[in-house]
Amino acid sequence: MNPAQDLIKSLAEKHGRNRENLLPVLQGVVEKEKYLTEYLMIEIAREMNLPAAEVYGTATFYSFLEHKKMGEYIVRICKTITCSMKGKNQVLLAIQDMLKIGVGETTADGKFSLLETNCLGWCHKAPAMLINDDVHTDLTPETVREILSKYMKK
Incomplete structure (x- = not known):
């Protein structure tokens, strides 16, 4: 075996x-x-x-059971109405601009994959995202750039 x-x-x-x-x-x-x-x-x-x-x-x-190769860091952004109403679209655009990938794609270096997912359970602190198992909330385009910069340096 x-x-x-x-x-x-x-x-x-x-x-x-x-x-x-x-x-x-x-x-x-x-x-x-x-x-x-x-x-x-x-x-x-x-x-x-x-x-x-x-x-x-x-x-x-199930959205958390990946069936294709993903990046070292999987960025999952919540796509619920609550996150959308609190600025998720601007946050998503900032992520896409910074990583140079769209939803469902992986960076050429294999470091990041970007996915949208259903509720992460953080509606009270929307918009929210996960990077692997790390929760990030109350996102803005500025804070998401800071967060991603830290992961890029790892």
């Missing part, structure tokens, strides 16, 4: 091989591998004795 198969097997043993255990297995693979390749989804289906289409359907339904 290869390391990916070992990982999937250990996650299936830990969480169980029933359909209701698919999500924690997918999350565990993403945590370790960063995204779900077609190969990984097929291996999960094989290990859990599920149709590959079911694994793919679940993986692509």
